[in-house]
Every structure is written in C-alpha cells, then in structure tokens.
Amino acid sequence: MSNEKIPYKIYLTEEEMPKNWYNVRADMKVKPAPLVNPGTLQPMTAADLAPVFCDELIAQELDNDTQLVPIPEEILGFYKMYRPSPLVRAYCLEEKLDTPAHIYYKFEGNNTSGSHKLNSAIAQAYYAKKQGLKGVTTETGAGQWGTALSMACAYLGLDCKVYMVKVSYEQKPFRREVMRTYGASVTPSPSMETGVGRKILAEHPGTTGSLGCAISEAVEVATSTPGYRYVLGSVLNQVLLHQSVIGLETKIALDKYGIVPDIIIGCAGGGSNLGGLISPFMGEKLRGERDYRIIAVEPASCPSFTRGKFAYDFCDTGMICPLAKMYTLGAGFIPSPNHAGGLRFHGMSPVLSQLYHDGYMEAVSAEQTAVFEAAEFFARTEGILPAPESSHAIKVAIDEAKKCAETGEAKNIVFGLTGTGYFDLVAYEQYNNGTMTDHIPTDEELAVGLAGLPAQPEF
Amino acid sequence: MSNEKIPYKIYLTEEEMPKNWYNVRADMKVKPAPLVNPGTLQPMTAADLAPVFCDELIAQELDNDTQLVPIPEEILGFYKMYRPSPLVRAYCLEEKLDTPAHIYYKFEGNNTSGSHKLNSAIAQAYYAKKQGLKGVTTETGAGQWGTALSMACAYLGLDCKVYMVKVSYEQKPFRREVMRTYGASVTPSPSMETGVGRKILAEHPGTTGSLGCAISEAVEVATSTPGYRYVLGSVLNQVLLHQSVIGLETKIALDKYGIVPDIIIGCAGGGSNLGGLISPFMGEKLRGERDYRIIAVEPASCPSFTRGKFAYDFCDTGMICPLAKMYTLGAGFIPSPNHAGGLRFHGMSPVLSQLYHDGYMEAVSAEQTAVFEAAEFFARTEGILPAPESSHAIKVAIDEAKKCAETGEAKNIVFGLTGTGYFDLVAYEQYNNGTMTDHIPTDEELAVGLAGLPAQPEF
Numbered sequence: 001m002s003n004e005k006i007p008y009k010i011y012l013t014e015e016e017m018p019k020n021w022y023n024v025r026a027d028m029k030v031k032p033a034p035l036v037n038p039g040t041l042q043p044m045t046a047a048d049l050a051p052v053f054c055d056e057l058i059a060q061e062l063d064n065d066t067q068l069v070p071i072p073e074e075i076l077g078f079y080k081m082y083r084p085s086p087l088v089r090a091y092c093l094e095e096k097l098d099t100p101a102h103i104y105y106k107f108e109g110n111n112t113s114g115s116h117k118l119n120s121a122i123a124q125a126y127y128a129k130k131q132g133l134k135g136v137t138t139e140t141g142a143g144q145w146g147t148a149l150s151m152a153c154a155y156l157g158l159d160c161k162v163y164m165v166k167v168s169y170e171q172k173p174f175r176r177e178v179m180r181t182y183g184a185s186v187t188p189s190p191s192m193e194t195g196v197g198r199k200i201l202a203e204h205p206g207t208t209g210s211l212g213c214a215i216s217e218a219v220e221v222a223t224s225t226p227g228y229r230y231v232l233g234s235v236l237n238q239v240l241l242h243q244s245v246i247g248l249e250t251k252i253a254l255d256k257y258g259i260v261p262d263i264i265i266g267c268a269g270g271g272s273n274l275g276g277l278i279s280p281f282m283g284e285k286l287r288g289e290r291d292y293r294i295i296a297v298e299p300a301s302c303p304s305f306t307r308g309k310f311a312y313d314f315c316d317t318g319m320i321c322p323l324a325k326m327y328t329l330g331a332g333f334i335p336s337p338n339h340a341g342g343l344r345f346h347g348m349s350p351v352l353s354q355l356y357h358d359g360y361m362e363a364v365s366a367e368q369t370a371v372f373e374a375a376e377f378f379a380r381t382e383g384i385l386p387a388p389e390s391s392h393a394i395k396v397a398i399d400e401a402k403k404c405a406e407t408g409e410a411k412n413i414v415f416g417l418t419g420t421g422y423f424d425l426v427a428y429e430q431y432n433n434g435t436m437t438d439h440i441p442t443d444e445e446l447a448v449g450l451a452g453l454p455a456q457p458e459f
Numbered sequence: 460m461s462n463e464k465i466p467y468k469i470y471l472t473e474e475e476m477p478k479n480w481y482n483v484r485a486d487m488k489v490k491p492a493p494l495v496n497p498g499t500l501q502p503m504t505a506a507d508l509a510p511v512f513c514d515e516l517i518a519q520e521l522d523n524d525t526q527l528v529p530i531p532e533e534i535l536g537f538y539k540m541y542r543p544s545p546l547v548r549a550y551c552l553e554e555k556l557d558t559p560a561h562i563y564y565k566f567e568g569n570n571t572s573g574s575h576k577l578n579s580a581i582a583q584a585y586y587a588k589k590q591g592l593k594g595v596t597t598e599t600g601a602g603q604w605g606t607a608l609s610m611a612c613a614y615l616g617l618d619c620k621v622y623m624v625k626v627s628y629e630q631k632p633f634r635r636e637v638m639r640t641y642g643a644s645v646t647p648s649p650s651m652e653t654g655v656g657r658k659i660l661a662e663h664p665g666t667t668g669s670l671g672c673a674i675s676e677a678v679e680v681a682t683s684t685p686g687y688r689y690v691l692g693s694v695l696n697q698v699l700l701h702q703s704v705i706g707l708e709t710k711i712a713l714d715k716y717g718i719v720p721d722i723i724i725g726c727a728g729g730g731s732n733l734g735g736l737i738s739p740f741m742g743e744k745l746r747g748e749r750d751y752r753i754i755a756v757e758p759a760s761c762p763s764f765t766r767g768k769f770a771y772d773f774c775d776t777g778m779i780c781p782l783a784k785m786y787t788l789g790a791g792f793i794p795s796p797n798h799a800g801g802l803r804f805h806g807m808s809p810v811l812s813q814l815y816h817d818g819y820m821e822a823v824s825a826e827q828t829a830v831f832e833a834a835e836f837f838a839r840t841e842g843i844l845p846a847p848e849s850s851h852a853i854k855v856a857i858d859e860a861k862k863c864a865e866t867g868e869a870k871n872i873v874f875g876l877t878g879t880g881y882f883d884l885v886a887y888e889q890y891n892n893g894t895m896t897d898h899i900p901t902d903e904e905l906a907v908g909l910a911g912l913p914a915q916p917e918f
Contacts, residue, residue, distance in 0.1 A: 008539040011470050080467040081551065081842045092540065092614075110569045112844040112879070154839040155551075174884035178844060180891045181835055376640055380613040383540045385571040385637060420571070422881040425633035432639045 006102075009086040010253040017084060018248035019071060021241045024279040025351060026067035027286040030358055032237065032350040033325035035061075036312060041457035044322050051223045052230050056127040060238040069241060078122045078155060079245070082111035087253040088382075088417075094401070096381045101404035103397060104259070105417040106250045106277060107384065112178070115342075115387065115419030116273050117148035117233050120242035124231040125152035125160075134227035135159025139189065139214030141168055142341030143175030144387075144419060145233035150182035160184040161228075163191070163217045166209035168341075175423055189214040196220050211345075212331070215316040234270025235315055235324070235349050243276025250414065251280045261292060263400055265415040267392040268296040268305065268363070269342045271349030277416040278361070285360060294361040295400075296352070297392040299371075300440045302335040304328055304348045305356055305363035307446055312456050313347055323454060326353040330449030336439030338368055339427030340388040342418075346449065366395050367438040372431040374398050375421070387419040388427055465561075468545040469712040476543060477707035478530060480700050483738045484810060485526035486745040489817055491696065491809040492784035494520075495771060500916035503781050510682045511689050515586040519697040528700060537581045537614060538704070541570035546712040547841075547876075553860070555840045560863035562856060563718070564876040565709045565736060566843065571637070574801075574846065574878030575732050576607035576692050579701035583690040584611035584619075593686035594618025598648065598673030600627055601800030602634030603846075603878060604692035609641035619643040620687075622650070622676045625668035627800075634882055648673040655679050670804075671790070674775040693729025694774055694783070694808050702735025709873065710739045720751060722859055724874040726851040727755040727764065727822070728801045730808030736875040737820070744819060753820040754859075755811070756851040758830075759899045761794040763787055763807045764815055764822035766905055771915050772806055782913060785812040789908030795898030797827050798886035799847040801877075805908065825854050826897040831890040833857050834880070846878035847886055 025031060034043035049058045060069065071079075090103040108116035128136050135158055140146030146162040153160035162184050169176055169188035179186050189209045190197035194217045200207060207213075215232075222230035233239065254261065264281055266274035274296055284290040298305055304327045312323040314331040328347040329335075335344045348356075355361055368388070375391035377398070378384070386394060397415040404411050421428065430436040484490055493502035508517045519528065530538075549562035567575035587595050594617055599605030605621040612619035621643050628635055628647035638645050648668045649656035655675045659666060666672075674691075681689035692698065713720065723740055725733035733755055743749040757764055763786045771782040773790035787806040788794075794803045807815075814820055827847070834850035836857070837843070845853060856874040863870050880887065889895040 007473050014466050112838065112842055114881075151839075151842055155842070173888065174881070177884040177888045177891060181838055181844065181887050183839060379571065379640055380610075380642060383571055383610055383614070385640065422573075422633070425636040428640050429632065429636045432636060 006089050006257050006259070008091060009088050010256065011086055012084040012249060012252055014080065016252055018245055018252065019076070020068040021071055022244040022248055022279050022283060023063065023066055023069055023241050024244070024282055025064040025237065027283045028354065030354055031064045032354045035322040035324055036457050038314065038323050038454060041455065052219060054124070054127045054131050054133065054229050056130065057124060057238050060241055061236060072126060075122055075126050082118065083245070084249050085110060087250055090382055092381050093378065097398065097401050097405060099401040099405040100408055100410040101401040102410060102412050103401055104412070104414045106246055106414070107417045108246060109384070109387065109417065109420035113144055113148035113151055114422060115144040115148065116243060116246055116276065117145045118151060119245050119276070120233060120239045120272065121145070121148035121152040122155070123242040125149065125156050125158055128229055128231070129156045129158050133229055135161060136229055136231045137161045137163070137218040137222040138231050138233070139163045139211060139218045141165050141211045143168060143172055143423065144342060146184070147175060147178050148233070149231065150179040150184035153184065154182040161221060162186045163189040163214040165189055165211055165214050172423060189217050191217060194220045212316045216320050219320060234272040234345070235347065237351055239272045240275035240279065240349060240351050243272050244279040246273065246276040246416065247279045247281060250277065259412055261414040262411040263293045263295065263413045265295045265297060265393045265397050265400070265413065267343060267389050267416070267418060268298050268348065268352070269389065270345045270347070271352040273416050273418045275349050275352050282355065282360060295396055296356070296361060296363040297396045298363060298365050299338050299340055299343050299392065300365040300367045300438065301338040302329065302344050302346070303365045304346060306365045309450055309453070310353060310357050311453050313453055315347060324350050326350045327356065329446060330452045332452040333449030336441065338439065339424060340368065340392065342389040343392065364396060366392050367440065369431070369436050369438055371395050372427070372436060376431065384417065385421045386417060387421045388424050390416070390418040393417070465548050465716050467550060468547050469715065470545055471543040471708060471711055473539065475711055477704055477711065478535070479527040480530055481703040481707055481738050481742060482522065482525055482528055482700050483703070483741050484523040484696065486742045487813065488745070489813055490523045491813045494781040494783055495916050497773065497782050497913060500914065511678060513583070513586045513590050513592070513688050515589065516583060516697050519700055520695060531585060534581055534585050541577065542704070543708050544569060546709055549841055551840050552837065556857065556860050556864060558860040558864040559867055559869040560860040561869060561871045562860055563871070563873045565705055565873070566876045567705060568843070568846065568876065568879035572603060572607035572610055573881060574603040574607065575702060575705055575735065576604045577610060578704050578735070579692060579698045579731065580604070580607035580611040581614070582701040584608065584615050584617055587688055587690070588615045588617050592617070592688055594620060595688055595690045596620045596622070596677040596681040597690050597692070598622045598670060598677045600624050600670045602627060602631055602882065603801060605643070605645070606634060606637050607692070608690065609638040609643035612643065613641040620680060621645045622648040622673040624648055624670055624673050631882060648676050650676060653679045671775045675779050678779060693731040693804070694806065696810055698731050699734035699738065699808060699810050702731050703738040705732065705735040705875065706738045706740060709736065718871055720873040721870040722752045722754065722872045724754045724756060724852045724855050724859070724872065726802060726848050726875070726877060727757045727807065727811070728848065729804045729806070730811040732875050732877045734808050734811050741814065741819060754855055755815070755820060755822040756855045757822060757824050758797050758799050758802045758851065759824040759826045759897065760797040761788065761803050761805070762824045763805060765824045768909055768912070769812060769816050770912050772912055774806060783809050785809045786815065788905060789911045791911040792908030795900065797898065798883060799827065799851065801848040802851065823855060825851050826899065828895050828897055830854050831886070831895060835890065843876065844880045845876060846880045847883050849875070849877040852876070
C-alpha cells in the first residue's frame with residue numbers, strides 16, 4: 001500500500017457537492033442535431049413532445065444554451081442518500097500492474113440500483129411529480145434503469161410501471177423482485193395490456209420480446225393513461241445533463257488535490273455514463289482552456305462509434321419514436337449476445353455523437369472475453385465486482401496503464417466504474433467455466449442494419 | 460429532508476480511523492468461559508488448538524487481558540479499500556416515521572462480500588499468510604463469509620478452499636460464482652474429498668448437507684493438508700476482536716458530533732456483527748463510565764438468547780469442535796426455514812453470552828414476516844435493500860423510534876446495517892407474493908435440542 005498523500009478514496013463534503021448540473025451543449029460550437037418527426041422530417045417542438053415527456057424535461061431536452069442548471073433542493077436531498085460517490089485512487093491496481101500511472105475511478109455502484117442510473121431516475125421522477133402526474137412508464141432490459149426508477153418513484157410516492165423484456169423478466173427474476181420490492185409493477189413485454197403488445201403477440205406468439213417492443217408498450221401506456229408520462233434512462237440530452245453530476249463531483253475531487261487527468265475513459269452504450277463523466281472536462285476542452293484525451297469504450301459486438309454511421313435514425317427498434325442524429329448501426333441491427341446488456345444499443349447519444357464526429361473524443365471497441373479478464377483481475381485486486389458494462393472501461397484503463405509501464409510516464413488515468421455485477425453472475429459463471437465466446441459482426445451483418453436507415457431530413 | 464447540522468453520512472478521514480482493535484474481554488469482570496476439550500472436559504490450550512487454527516489467531520482467542528490490539532499495517536491498507544463504512548443519519552426514515560428520535564445506522568454492506576464479514580476475513584487471512592501457510596479452509600452456508608474470505612485470499616495470494624452446504628451450492632449459484640471469480644475452490648458438501656464426507660454420503664446418499672457437515676470437512680482438510688489451517692467467521696473471541704472496528708468507527712463518528720446513543724441495536728446470529736458494533740460502548744458500560752441500552756435481535760425461529768440455555772455445547776452440529784459456554788438451543792437443534800441464513804446458528808458468541816447472562820444487554824426475537832415488512836419499508840425510504848439478517852435490527856430500531864413518537868422523546872438510536880440483500884431475492888419474492896410464513900419452534904421442539912447438551916465440565 002502506498003503512503004502518498006492522496007487518500008485512497010476522495011469523498012466530497014456536503015458543502016463541496018455540486019449545486020448545478022452542467023449542460024455541455026452550451027459550450028458546443030456545433031450543437032447536437034435536433035430530434036426529428038419521422039413523418040414530417042421536421043424538428044420536434046415542445047408541443048410535439050408534450051404527450052410523451054414531462055414539460056420541464058422537454059425544456060431541458062431542447063435547451064442548448066443554458067450552461068448551469070440549478071439542481072432542485074429535493075433532488076439534492078435524494079442525492080445525499082447515495083452521493084457523493086467515492087473517487088477511488090486505485091493504489092492496489094497500480095501496484096499489481098507495476099505502473100507509474102496514477103489510476104482513479106469514480107465508483108457509481110454503491111446504491112441499490114447498482115449503477116449511475118439513479119442520478120437521472122430521481123430527476124425525471126421529481127419533474128413528473130412536480131407536474132402533478134400520477135406515475136411514469138418505462139422499459140427495462142438488463143434492469144438497472146428500471147430498478148433505479150422504481151427506487152426514485154418509491155421515494156416520491158409516484159406510481160411506476162415497468163415493461164421488462166420478457167426474456168429478462170424470466171431470466172433475471174432477481175432484478176424483477178428488486179423493482180417489486182420498491183413497489184413498481186413489472187410487466188413482461190410483449191403483454192396483452194397494450195395494443196402494440198397484443199398485435200405483436202398475435203403475429204409472433206412465441207416471442208420473448210425486445211427492447212424496441214417494450215419501449216412501444218411503455219410509450220403507448222404513457223400517452224393513453226391520464227396522468228402518466230414516459231421516461232428514458234439514456235441517449236437523451238436531459239439524461240446527460242442529470243448525469244453531469246458524476247463528472248462534476250470527479251472534477252471537484254481532483255481539483256481538491258491538484259490532479260489533472262491526462263486520459264478519461266468511460267464505457268458507452270447509449271452514452272449516459274460517459275456523457276456525464278466527461279462533461280465538465282469536455283467543457284474545458286470545448287472552451288479551449290485545457291486538453292484531455294477522452295476515450296469511449298464500446299463492445300465489439302455492438303460498435304456504433306467505431307463501425308456505425310453518423311445519420312438520423314430511430315432510437316427504438318419499434319420505430320415509433322422521433323429520429324435522432326447519432327452514430328448508429330441501424331434500428332434494425334440485432335447485436336449478437338453480449339452480457340453487457342446496457343451497451344447493446346444500436347445508437348448513441350446525439351451529444352456524444354456530435355462531439356465524436358467533431359474530433360473531441362476517441363472510441364475503441366473491446367471483445368467480451370478480454371473485458372471479463374479485466375473484470376476478474378480488477379475484482380481480485382480492488383475488491384469490487386464490476387458490472388460487465390463498466391468492465392469495458394476497466395479494460396482500456398488497464399491497457400493505458402500498461403503502456404505507461406513501458407514508457408515510464410506517470411499519467412493520470414480516470415475512468416468511470418458505473419456499477420456492480422451482482423446481477424450478472426450468469427456471465428461470470430460462463431467466464432469462470434471457459435465457455436464465454438466473442439461475437440463480432442461481419443461487415444455484411446452491419447450492412448443489413450445500416451441499409452434500413454430512414455429517409456434523412458434536409459434542413 | 461432536514462437541514463440539521465449533522466451530515467447525512469459521516470465518513471471518517473484516514474487519520475481519524477481506528478488504529479487498534481478493542482478487546483472487550485479486557486474490561487469484563489467475569490471473563491467468558493474457556494473453550495473446552497469435549498473428551499477431557501479441560502480448557503483447550505494453544506497447543507491443542509494449533510493443528511486447527513493459525514498461531515497468532517489462537518493467541519488472540521485466548522487473550523482475555525490485552526485491551527488494545529494494534530491493527531497490522533497491511534490490514535489497515537486493505538481496510539482502506541472499503542472502509543470507513545458510512546455512519547448514516549436516517550433522516551428519511553425519521554421523517555416517514557414522524558418520530559423525534561434521531562436514528563443512525565452503520566452500513567457495512569458497501570463491499571463486494573455484501574457484509575461486515577470482510578473485517579475478520581482479511582485479518583484471519585493475513586495471519587495465515589504471515590505464518591507462511593499456503594491456504595485456508597472454511598465452510599459457508601448463506602455464502603457471505605465464504606465470499607469475504609475469497610476476497611481476502613485473492614488479495615493476499617492465498618489459496619482458499621470453501622466447503623459450501625450442497626443445498627446452498629445448488630440454490631445460490633451466484634454466491635458460488637462470486638467466490639470462484641475471486642479464485643476460491645468451492646466444493647459442495649458433503650463431498651467425496653474427505654473421510655467425513657464419504658462417510659456421510661454412504662450413510663445418507665441423498666443428503667443436501669448441513670453447516671455442521673461442511674465444518675467437519677473443512678476442519679479435516681485443514682488438519683490433514685500441510686500448510687493449511689481452518690478459519691471461522693463468527694462466534695469466536697478473535698472474530699469479535701476484529702469486528703470491533705465497526706463499533707470503534709461508529710463511536711469516533713458519533714463523538715465527532717457530540718452524539719451519545721441511548722439505544723444500540725444489532726442482529727445476532729453467532730454474534731460477529733453485534734459484538735463488533737457494541738464493543739467500545741460495552742467497554743464504557745463495563746468500566747462504569749456511561750450507560751447504554753443494548754439490544755440483540757434474533758429470529759423467532761432460532762431464539763438462542765431468548766429461549767436457549769447458558770451451558771457448554773458444541774459449536775458445530777457435527778460435534779467435532781471444542782465445547783463453548785454460550786446460550787444455545789443444542790447442537791442438534793434444527794431451526795425451521797428462515798431466510799436469514801446468517802442467524803440460523805444454534806449457539807451464540809461466548810463473550811456476548813456472558814455479557815447477556817450478567818445483565819449488560821437485552822435480547823428480543825422477531826418473526827420473519829415482520830422483519831421483511833420492516834426491510835421493505837426501509838428499502839423504499841432509505842434506498843438500501845437490506846439483508847434479511849440486518850433487517851432484524853431495522854425492525855427493532857423502527858419499533859423503538861415509534862415509541863419515541865408516542866412519548867415525544869428525542870432518543871438517539873444506533874443500529875448496525877450489516878449487509879445488503881442482493882442475494883436474498885428469493886426471500887423477497889416470497890414476501891412480495893405473500894407466501895412467506897413464520898416458524899416459531901414449540902417448547903417441545905426446543906426441548907429436543909436442549910436434551911442433547913453434552914456433559915458439563917466442572918472446574
């Protein structure tokens with residue numbers, strides 16, 4: 001164990017905690033492209049979005065100008081339950097890797113949802129409550145978002161209806177029971193409760209469901225039930241705004257000890273964690289104040305940044321939601337099985353897509369066996385059992401630290417440890433038994449998804 | 460959310476952390492009775508214990524005099540990975556209960572083992588390593604202890620052989636996989652690897668195992684394999700010594716803000732958590748410096764304190780270990796099913812047993828449906844999904860806070876939240892479905908276990 005002055009874990013005091021979210025769009029010269037109505041190919045207005053989303057969240061979604069958004073007192077109160085999350089100096093990992101690099105990770109897994117998803121769940125539930133709504137609907141696949149939303153709704157006394165992809169509902173009964181313990185109703189999707197569910201079941205009686213179908217059901221219930229709106233845990237601009245609390249806390253903690261990161265690494269599925277972690281650093285970069293190397297890590301099985309196309313596409317595989325301009329593999333792309341369920345999204349946050357397109361960040365992909373190798377090494381060294389999603393960032397952080405060991409550079413490496421792997425032990429079992437395989441789509445497979453891109457708007 | 464000056468969570472700085480364990484036996488006027496050889500009925504000496512336990516741990520086990528034991532530097536280093544654990548002010552719970560009481564809980568679940576067990580696991584693994592051993596053996600039922608020991612051994616590069624009760628091995632595959640991820644070998648017990656396992660399998664071919672049998676196998680392997688010793692996660696004096704870090708941190712955090720607890724509550728199975736939490740407070744009480752109400756909470760299905768007998772008994776159901784003087788239901792007592800696996804031990808720590816016998820603490824029992832009701836209420840209010848074991852303390856803390864609401868007293872209530880319930884969702888599912896039942900042993904059932912007590916030593 002090192003005796004350096006930087007503590008093992010940096011916790012902020014309540015006074016040091018950020019009081020505002022940071023909206024990185026305010027500092028972007030090229031703003032992310034607007035959401036577009038798939039019928040008219042015109043930008044969605046607040047009025048267009050009002051039947052689906054809460055009013056204040058729509059305002060946040062469309063606001064590309066306000067740099068600092070005060071975090072409401074009630075949300076700050078809830079954040080106190082599980083925030084600040086620790087910024088951990090990975091002394092043990094550095095020692096095991098025999099690297100001169102200094103490695104830090106922001107650990108978001110120390111709450112019952114097991115991930116950073118709670119940061120946006122409480123914000124979205126709060127605005128729904130403030131609008132006088134009775135409840136919210138959402139979909140969940142892996143279950144982290146559904147769990148987080150259930151917790152937030154339980155706290156605020158809001159009804160929560162979760163449509164859970166049927167195969168996950170059956171194969172992840174524990175996630176389901178956590179949500180039920182928090183008072184959410186959890187319905188396997190497709191269900192007989194909605195028109196779209198009944199239609200899909202009639203056409204495909206044996207289907208085990210899909211995220212696209214679950215989104216469609218959640219949106220249908222939200223728009224057809226008085227007092228309900230739909231909420232989403234990633235991709236959207238508003239989600240990145242709420243998740244900026246991760247990066248802000250990280251920056252305050254680093255500044256406290258005069259640490260300037262050289263490399264910032266995050267896993268990327270829809271972009272909620274990566275976008276949140278990097279936002280204040282990206283802000284400095286955009287304003288020309290400081291430079292950082294920023295690396296997005298995605299699964300090789302679902303490589304939207306590294307092998308996708310920057311184009312308008314549907315966010316849902318059901319193709320009922322607005323179009324977003326993003327790096328995408330096509331809404332019809334079906335990723336081969338990968339245990340990092342939270343990274344199996346065909347698209348990417350429009351904000352991050354624009355930043356990547358404009359050269360402000362890099363992206364790499366990693367294969368899952370290599371990711372689990374890093375996960376196991378990390379667990380044994382740092383104690384924490386990481387989620388498969390988070391382990392993508394671990395893998396690349398280790399790779400970078402090894403490079404430092406070769407060059408002798410004492411770089412500061414910061415990565416986001418988004419969550420824990422307690423509900424991913426089927427995957428760990430496969431890895432432990434040596435039966436885990438990698439699935440990298442061929443160019444031909446990718447071409448199928450990309451061929452299905454919708455007509456592109458011209459404005 | 461309250462605006463009082465006491466923060467939501469009190470974290471100690473590295474400088475404030477305890478540097479010594481506290482040995483409560485040093486301040487006990489009546490010392491706990493010694494372990495006794497079941498054959499000779501004479502106290503076990505260090506030499507008698509040497510084939511089973513590590514030398515330094517035997518010294519700690521037998522030392523009733525040293526008050527402060529320095530925590531080795533290496534263990535302090537490991538503690539930094541997950542300690543200090545937060546002392547949380549339960550503002551949300553107080554508000555929901557509308558009580559003038561101030562409720563605090565020491566949360567030990569924020570590490571991958573999911574409980575306080577890691578505090579002693581690292582200590583025991585450290586002394587094994589220091590003695591130059593190759594590895595350690597142990598048994599595990601619910602799996603928290605096995606997980607904690609696997610983590611500690613992975614960190615120190617020590618081999619770890621876990622004998623897991625076969626029914627748990629099969630029904631809790633996730634726990635098993637966490638241990639394997641940390642590099643432990645996990646063997647379902649009874650196994651064909653040991654003499655005792657083969658004997659039991661020959662006599663009872665279809666048996667699903669028992670904790671007593673797993674202990675017997677682990678001890679046999681430890682004593683017959685060069686370079687191995689056996690380690691145990693509860694009951695023993697040494698374990699309470701290591702776990703005193705919980706209470707010491709709690710006391711330092713409370714002292715920092717001038718808070719004096721009126722009531723201290725902990726769940727009690729073998730006593731590792733309760734003994735650790737209360738130790739420095741009990742010390743003050745024993746030395747006559749201050750008085751506290753201290754309450755042990757045990758399951759109504761396994762009521763060793765409230766309905767057991769204070770007598771010498773075997774610690775294991777296999778009846779191969781030394782006799783300990785403790786509150787016991789008899790080594791042959793088979794508790795009816797209760798999901799709090801960590802509280803299903805027929806006996807109790809000899810230290811706590813003596814203190815209870817001498818009137819220094821109270822004990823109550825709780826039925827599991829009431830415990831899960833408290834657990835769900837707590838989860839929805841404070842965010843954390845508690846382990847069933849921990850929820851026994853939650854239940855009584857809520858009861859005491861409700862009494863304060865009636866009397867108007869602003870008592871300070873401190874309880875131990877020993878762990879998380881991520882691996883107990885089968886139990887939560889039963890509770891959510893309304894199919895959970897209570898099992899309270901009849902007087903006749905208790906009489907059977909107590910009738911099997913061994914001959915009592917006279918010295």
